[in-house]
Amino acid sequence: xxxxxEVVETWEVAKDVKxxxxxxxxxxxxxxxxxxxxxxxxxxxxSLAQRDLIVVxxxxxxxxxxxxxxxxxxxxxxxxxxxGFERKGRKIALAGGGIGIPPLYAIATSWRKFFESIxxxxxxxxxxxxxxxxxxxxxxxxxxxxxxxxxGKKGFPTEALxxxxxxxxxxxxxxxxxxxxxxxxxxxxxxxxxxxxxxMKCGIGVCGSCNLxxxxxxxxxxxxxxxxxxxxx
Amino acid sequence: xxxxSIKLIGIxxxxxxxxxxxxxxxxxxxxxxxxxxxxxxxxTKSIGIEPREGYDNPTIVELPYGLINAMGLPNPGWxxxxxxxxxxxxxxxxxxxxxxxxxxxxxxxxEKLSEVADAFELNxxxxxxxxxxxxxxxxxxxxxxxxxxxxxxxxxxxxxxLTPNIDDITKLGLAAERAGADAVSAINTLKAIAIDVxxxxxxxxxxxxxxxxxxxxxxxxxxxxxxxxxxxxPVIGIGGITTWQxxxxxxxxxxxxxxIGTAVSLRGWKVFREIAEGIERYLxxxxxxxxxxxxxxxLE
Numbered sequence: 001x002x003x004x005x006e007v008v009e010t011w012e013v014a015k016d017v018k019x020x021x022x023x024x025x026x027x028x029x030x031x032x033x034x035x036x037x038x039x040x041x042x043x044x045x046x047s048l049a050q051r052d053l054i055v056v057x058x059x060x061x062x063x064x065x066x067x068x069x070x071x072x073x074x075x076x077x078x079x080x081x082x083x084g085f086e087r088k089g090r091k092i093a094l095a096g097g098g099i100g101i102p103p104l105y106a107i108a109t110s111w112r113k114f115f116e117s118i119x120x121x122x123x124x125x126x127x128x129x130x131x132x133x134x135x136x137x138x139x140x141x142x143x144x145x146x147x148x149x150x151x152g153k154k155g156f157p158t159e160a161l162x163x164x165x166x167x168x169x170x171x172x173x174x175x176x177x178x179x180x181x182x183x184x185x186x187x188x189x190x191x192x193x194x195x196x197x198x199x200m201k202c203g204i205g206v207c208g209s210c211n212l213x214x215x216x217x218x219x220x221x222x223x224x225x226x227x228x229x230x231x232x233x
Numbered sequence: 234x235x236x237x238s239i240k241l242i243g244i245x246x247x248x249x250x251x252x253x254x255x256x257x258x259x260x261x262x263x264x265x266x267x268x269x270x271x272x273x274x275x276x277t278k279s280i281g282i283e284p285r286e287g288y289d290n291p292t293i294v295e296l297p298y299g300l301i302n303a304m305g306l307p308n309p310g311w312x313x314x315x316x317x318x319x320x321x322x323x324x325x326x327x328x329x330x331x332x333x334x335x336x337x338x339x340x341x342x343x344e345k346l347s348e349v350a351d352a353f354e355l356n357x358x359x360x361x362x363x364x365x366x367x368x369x370x371x372x373x374x375x376x377x378x379x380x381x382x383x384x385x386x387x388x389x390x391x392x393x394x395l396t397p398n399i400d401d402i403t404k405l406g407l408a409a410e411r412a413g414a415d416a417v418s419a420i421n422t423l424k425a426i427a428i429d430v431x432x433x434x435x436x437x438x439x440x441x442x443x444x445x446x447x448x449x450x451x452x453x454x455x456x457x458x459x460x461x462x463x464x465x466x467p468v469i470g471i472g473g474i475t476t477w478q479x480x481x482x483x484x485x486x487x488x489x490x491x492x493i494g495t496a497v498s499l500r501g502w503k504v505f506r507e508i509a510e511g512i513e514r515y516l517x518x519x520x521x522x523x524x525x526x527x528x529x530x531x532l533e
Contacts (some may be wrong), residue, residue: 004431035290039432043290076432078295116406205498207304208259208278214266216257216427219501 002037002076007069008052014124016058017099018067022075025051029084030106031195031223035075041065047174047222048080049102050109054128055130055133057099064123081203085193085223089169090116094139095183097123097159097175101131103195103223104174108138119143119168121157123179158182180203181233184226192226196233235526236513237273241467241490242390242415244326248273249524250480253471253494253528254330254354254394255304256411261321270306271505276324277314277494279356280342281332281365281382284310289438294427298482299446299473300495303361303439306332311345318349328392332356336375337383343387357377357405358396358421360443367396367421373408375439380412390415392469395460397449398424402456403463410466418469418492419460420453449473453485454485460486462532475499477511482510484524485531 005022013019022187028032028048036054037043042062046054047206058067061138069075085107093116094104101122108118124130127150136142143160155161158179165186173183174195183192198210198217205219213223213232237248252258252267254276264275278294287307294301310318314329329350333339335342337485343353356381358519369375376393383391395402397420406417427436435441470488474480475496477518483491497502512524521527 002429037291037432037436039429039434042438072430076429095411163253166424181374184505201287201290202302204295204300205501206256206300206302206495207287207307208257208263209307211260212271214262216263 002078002181003078005075007073007186009071010069012056015128017057017131018051018056018058019053019055019133020069020075021053023052026077026080028080028106029082029220030110031103031204032080032082033222034077034079034105035081036066036222037078038062038065043146047102047106047216048131049105052081054131054156055099055102055105055131056057072148081201082218082222083220086171087111087114089191091168092118093156093161093168093171094118094120095171095173095179096120097157097195098125098176099131100179100195101133101135104172105133105135107172108135114137117141120160123147123157152198156182158186162186163232177233182231185228187226189226189230193223194226194233196224196229207216235518236522237509238508239490241391242352246273246326246391246490249484249490250399250505250508251328251478251490251492252281252470253492256494256497259260264323264327266499266502268325269506270502271454271509272493274328275279276328276354276497278308279306279330279332279359280308280314281306282313284308284313284339290509291436291438294442295435296446297449298448299444300498301427301437301442301444302422303437303442306359306362306365307315310438311342314346315349323515326351328352328354330354330356330394332359332362332365332368333356333379333532336378339379340382340386343383343389343391347389350391352392352415353383354386354392354394354418354449355383356394358394360396360398360422360424361439361441367424369400370405371399373404376405377412378410380409380414384413387494391417392418394421395419396421396476397452397456403459406460406464414466416467416469416489417464419456420449420472422424423452424447445473446477446499447473450475450479454482457483457488458486458532461502474508475504475510477515480512481527484527485529487529487532490529
């Protein structure tokens with residue numbers, strides 16, 4: 001059943017991207033997601049960035065309605081669901097692309113003390129699409145790329161990761177699928193966990209709509225060990 | 234044959250635990266996974282004439298004793314289904330669930346999909362799709378017509394999946410039997426609704442849906458018991474089976490095989506092995522040599 005929460009704070013993170021902090025804290029593992037219902041509008045999954053925080057890009061009618069919420073407005077949330085990241089490695093790398101930051105933000109903010117160092121390899125299309133929230137405060141190193149060179153280096157974060165992958169005990173990735181494929185390839189599917197995305201409806205392993213091969217992203221994922229995805233991604 | 238193996242409607246199943254229609258069974262990889270995880274057979278998601286997207290979210294409500302869902306029969310249509318299964322071979326019985334708005338549509342689907350299906354299950358019971366499922370299957374004469382039309386269109390065994398949303402389910406069972414059905418399966422979900430007290434509206438986008446899971450088990454068990462007492466053809470028991478004790482109850486009530494659905498969501502894929510191991514232990518401890526021996530013992 002839903003927990004009804006209030007929006008306590010919203011702020012703009014990037015172009016068409018907003019953060020929503022709500023009035024209740026959920027126990028979760030980084031990588032898990034919640035289903036968010038706006039009565040009369042719809043229900044969508046979002047990765048938790050913190051126990052009480054989601055970060056959303058405006059893409060359609062549902063997110064449009066979400067963007068119109070003000071402080072004090074209600075949200076209906078069920079979850080958290082799914083298989084999150086497993087904490088591994090001492091020196092770790094986060095590899096993120098575009099709006100893929102929330103689950104990595106969850107790692108950096110909730111697991112900071114367990115790691116010796118965190119290096120973030122991040123890429124966005126352009127300067128105005130950089131969606132880091134304030135993750136730079138929780139990582140030791142930020143290696144920034146944009147496709148057009150308007151901020152950081154021009155190019156893709158996976159190129160830099162490829163050169164330095166030997167330094168890291170574990171790589172945690174979330175972002176657009178081509179980037180995830182590149183990360184898996186760079187890592188040879190080893191010592192890497194990725195957060196995958198498929199069209200999700202029920203969120204609890206009934207409808208089967210989010211299948212990734214024989215797996216369900218909502219139950220077996222969204223986080224998968226790289227080796228599990230050999231031949232799939 | 235092993236202790237748990239059964240022969241039903243001319244088909245051999247490694248064990249009597251079959252994945253129910255509509256749970257994690259959209260694509261061939263999921264059917265194969267179900268078998269790997271211990272299911273003795275698989276029923277596909279219901280296939281219709283045209284592709285359907287299904288309803289918008291919310292499509293599911295989680296309750297303390299089960300789920301209410303209104304997915305809206307999302308499916309790729311029969312053409313998309315054939316494309317999807319091309320090149321696959323299955324080493325377990327594949328039961329294809331079909332739905333139509335008329336006997337002719339059911340018959341058409343059975344004819345088109347006969348190459349792929351080891352058997353058909355007729356969805357005469359989905360409680361939340363306008364013009365389909367239960368809206369047809371609540372009337373014995375409709376059940377009769379649909380079963381007869383499908384039997385004329387295919388040589389494959391035909392299972393009629395019945396709705397519990399009727400005064401007496403045995404009327405539907407008898408109609409199916411008289412029309413030549415090879416078996417019936419029961420129950421489909423109970424028509425239900427959930428209202429959010431703060432939103433002050435039904436949660437499901439379709440408003441009503443079908444209730445499944447542990448909460449419906451006693452109702453399902455009674456339906457199976459009544460059907461098994463009345464019919465000559467086998468009954469496949471469905472409805473809230475979550476533990477091996479549930480499974481044994483259904484077998485004793487006269488179910489020759491069982492389908493498991495909601496429990497896969499509640500407990501994970503491991504539920505197939507857990508239940509199979511529990512049944513096997515029970516048979517041993519109680520001095521039975523095969524699951525076939527206990528079917529219907531509570532009817533006497």
